[in-house]
Amino acid sequence: MLRRLTIRDFVIVDRLELDFGAGFGALTGETGAGKSILLDALGLALGDRADATAVRNGRERAEVSAEFDLPVDAGLAAWLAEQALEIEDDVLILRRVVEAGGRSRAWLNGTPVTLAQLREAGEWLCDIHGQHAHHALLRADAQRGLLDTQAGAGALAAEVAVHHRAWRQAAEQRQRAEADTAASARERELLAWQVRELEELAFDPAQWAELNQEHSRLAHAAGLMAGADEVLAALGDSDLAAAPLLARLGSRVGEMAGIDPGLDEVRGLLADAAIQADEALHALRRYRDRLDLDPERLAEVEARIGAVTDLARKHRATPEELPGLLDDWRARLEALTASADPARLAERETAARKAYEVAAARLSAARRPAAEALSAEVTEAMQTLAMAGGRFEVALVPVAGGSVHGDEEVEFLVAANPSQPVRSLAKVASGGELSRIGLAIQVMASRASATPTLIFDEVDVGIGGGVAEIVGKLLHRLGRERQVLCVTHLPQVAACADWQWNIAKAERDGEVLSRVSVLDGEGRVEEIARMLGGVNITDTTRRHAAEMLGQG
Template sequence: MLTSLQIKNFAIVSELNIDWRSGMTAITGETGAGKSIAIDALSLCLGERADANAIRPQSNKAEISAQFDIRNLPQAQKFLSELLLDDEEQNCILRRVITRNGRSKSFINGSSVTAAQLKELGQMLIAIHGQHAHQLLLKPEHQLGLLDAYAGHNNLLNAVKAQYTHYQKLQKEHSHLLKQQQAQAAKKQLLEYQVEELDEFALQEGEYEQIEAEHNRLSHSQTLVENCQRELMCLYEQDDQTVLGQLQHSVQTFTELSSLDKSLESISSMLSEAAVQLEEACREIRSYGESVEQDPIRLQEIEERITQAMALSRKHQIPPDQLAAHHQSLKQELENICSDNARIDDLEHEIAEALHAYHISANQLSESRAIYAEKLNELITQSMHELSMENGRFAIELVKESDRRPNECGMDSIDFLVSTNPGQPMQALAKVASGGELSRISLAIQVIIANKVTTPTLIFDEVDVGISGPTASQVGKQLRLLGKSTQVICVTHLPQVACSGHQQFFVKKEVDNEQTYTSMQPLSEHLRIDEIARLLGGDSVSETTRASAKELLAVQGCA
């Protein structure tokens, strides 16, 4: 329940502090006084779009703060608890600040939040029914929303929305892959040819380096053998003229000399080790020379493979030693494209399943809508009779379109039908109802919906436009009755509605030093009689209108 509202520098309001009570509160005032300013400010505080033009002239910012008692609102309590914004006393304070640059700041219980979070919480606290609600009543999407609000089948709505979202996601992926498939058709063909060619060549990782080394060895085998033989003769096999022979002679010489001078022993030892190493090297040279192959056939095979590798490397514009890695990369790319094609097949199956699940949920929603539509038909028809439309009939036409393209609202098309005169066929609301009749039907629906939807505070902003006389009296009684279970705030210009309130505020506009100010004050019993009298007499208050005001208050149960 709304308990207080503070407004600073908003529109023509300099500063306004209002305490609210339970029951029905009527707000009246002179034309142009700004009866709806408090409602506009409250809407802004609840997260509606901010506009710098709403700031009072010569002020830098506007600030609106609203306090709520949420002791009986578990949904709001849960929301605040999840955001760590809850209050031990179960109070909730919403605050909005708008600056001249068009920016705004939002707060819940003193903590900064987004406007979206403020709006989400606001929808749990207040429902505002504006003076243009009867115009919205002609729109099918609004009609469907009213039926769903009355039915309260949020679980079915959420199921349909979830199935639709899943279906849309799969469709989007499928469409993306199809476009990708079309774009990659030529690329896939090229990749298949390239991979097949490289598969046939089958160059392994590191193979090019190996065959390049083998080619180098085979193509120079004669040179390797000849040089090995020549050096072996020089080192080892040329009688006493070999390097080994001379080294062995030096070993013997320094061995003999070391007996004369011990300091030469190390030289003798090093030369001896060198001789051993040289003998070992000679054996290695002989072994290598004997092992060198001179295989022209193998050399030709290698040259052909290197030639192929060089041709492929030029074709793919990469070094030949990277061909194997490039081959694997192309194979992976081709596998990805083929995998996408397989995914398309899987998606088609998943889409069919998602569509089936969507239709199941949508059918359940349609069945629920049909049940509640019948109930709403009776209630609205009865309310039309009470609002001076004795011969009125109301019906909701629901058509389930099974072949309709899926959407988050289900498969139903809707139309509100009405007949206002005896013998008149049921026709679409827009074709039959006059402005006044449309206002009454709209108000009837709003009161019925509001009575079913458990929003703790309901605001009716001049929804009684086009209504007068006995009808206005009945409207007032319905709103007062609604106020027994829900906090109702009603901006009105009708004395019959105003006197139905459990309490009443008067909005007044004053000009001081060329500045305009708006104030809102609760009316005492005496002042309330004067205000009702003013509404009855067209701004003229007399003893006659005062007597009529007292009588009207008594008739409406407020005296």
């Protein structure tokens, strides 16, 4: 759950350090005091987009950090391990800095992360329902996404989309091939000839280097033989040959060193030189023995080099690039051959369709029980939200031939009273009814979620009286299972909270800033009385507030 939120120079907040408790907490205050700003700051720490307007006027940067307990669910821990992000004492600290120029940076437990990583981590920790969230429920994509979340089928829905695209792509390939057989045949013929030509060449890059070395040796064989003979004569095959001369000189200096040890170093150097000269002599003799003039082999090598360079020049490539060209042509020829085979393309299309059908059937099987459960839960909640006899249904409408979203579309249907048939939520719900139904859906959806912290930002807009009290009790029950925070203007909702904060504006040095007060028992009575009575708070209003809080 959320433990601490620290805010610096964010919009109209200068410095705030807020410690959060468990259960259901209410954030109340006058309109414009900054209640939603706190949630905006938390959203920033959770990866929401931000720009320079987030920075308090005249400051260089805004900074927000949120400290969470690591959820019991092992999914986040596994994700953190995959990202090589360390955990200390089962605590996660998400930190975000936005500079006055608009640049944004993020950290998780002190390690720099991308905005996408911060947002993904935030999805495990906190779920924020905005004050206009019920309007989003009018969209088909939002309804489908909510049901898939309820069913735990998000990954399966993504798999279905992949299979559907593969199926459509296979069908399009077959159709294109049928419409362009002549051009495809010409290209296949050219590619087949080019592939055959390169395969017959049997070019090997490693052998190419060796072939060039052999050509250089054969082409210069006469010069190499003459040079070897000359060096051999100088080293050991003449009267003044170097190798025996060094040996004699070394022996003479050895005799002199017997008289004067100061010549030991010279004697050693000459001895080493004599040994190396002798080794060079033997190595050069072996090399000379292998040398021979071979005009026939030279002609063969030159012919091979010519064939390779001619073919490379023909295709405007270097010899070293020929293997890559061959691989590309083979792949293209294989693709064209496959596309020119109607039976093979039909088989591929059929296989792709079957893969889609299997995945789509699994998705439908996951959606059906989730749709039934959500329908029953929201219908039950509607009975207590001033819509007795109303019904809510999650309809799964079959789609002929399937779609990227599966074999059915998801549609929310509602009847606000028992005399009406169920119709599309977008068409029949009034503003107040939509607020109540939307709140019921959000609360029920949150109960099925594993997210430990749930935040409702003025989602009770459009309700009041006894319905507001029921909503408050609903959130209070939810707070027994999760940490629930709610920004509200309704005293009936706030009175049901386990704890309450007041957010107000205060002026300091000519600047208006937002302040947060943690309310004790007496403070809650005063705040609930303000919410009930407005400007003039009477003793009667206070007694009513105390009664609502269970203190009267």
